[in-house]
Amino acid sequence: MRKPSFSDILSKYTPLQATEHFLWARKEDYTMNYTQKNGTLVLTDISSFSLDEILECGQSFRWTAIESSPYPLSYEGIAHGKKLQISQEGTTLYFHDTTKDDFEKVWKTYFDLERDYSAIKTLFRTDDTLSKAIAHAPGIRVLQQEPWEALCSFIFSQNNNIKRISGLVQRFCQQFGEEVRDGEYSFPTPERIASLTVEDLAPVRAGFRAKYIIHAAQCVASGKVSLSLPYTLPLPEAKEHLMQIKGVGPKVSDCVLLFGFHRLECFPTDVWIQRVMSTFYPKGLPTEILPYAGLAQQYLFHYARLNPELVKE
DNA sequence: CTCCAGGGAGCTA
């Protein structure tokens, strides 16, 4: 029997019920076909996926575009201690010099390839504002980064801009990470950073954020803050748990939960999202959106940034 | 020169 599409589900249930069906169903029959040519792993028919939107939207700060690539979109970066060059042409993805094992264990999850974003967008389009927002960046996905990296990245992010955050993270890795390959460094471990002083961190030029990074490392290294519990704790408790760290407030905590622990129900609220909410959702987001509020946040954030005249101050 | 950048700590009332 054919599995019902999300639209079928939506026609029979309330949106919230449909979302729950969808959440339950997503692992059922979503298969991926890939081939390998000369060490390059090729993945076809990937929809709702745009490398530039995913890697430059301010959720990760370690990917750089390769301008000289023959592909329309090409990036290189390191995640989970592994270096990757990835390219995209239309709905085809190219993972260069990638083994099947690395793809299955790291990249398939990192790029959230098992989730059916098209189905989620069908649900989101029942809302008028989200429908417009999606049109501005339909290829956004939420990466599954490492919690510790996300924690540091978003401590660096406070009162800062994306370009400078990228610079801070890059210098942080060069100074204190392990060299994976010539000129490429892994993300520094909490243990390494925990033993440093703010003077040691001076080359990173993180300013007042240096002391927060060290405190975060000490909390993690000592076990005071767990990087496992937030995967499963109820959201408010997970948020409070991370906010034990100096420099981690409500916004940073939400970002770490969303981008590091892949808690997709988490909804980081900054000034832009505040404007979106007061303009379009004075009574809050529609209930059926809430299980994926974090993804909705990504669409809405970029919608507001690209169209500042549409939202109230 | 001033202003601001995907905030948060520390203080005040």
Added chain:
DNA sequence: TAGCTCCATGGA
């Protein structure tokens, strides 16, 4: 609880 200032750095 809400409101305020300061916090390093660097680009516009």
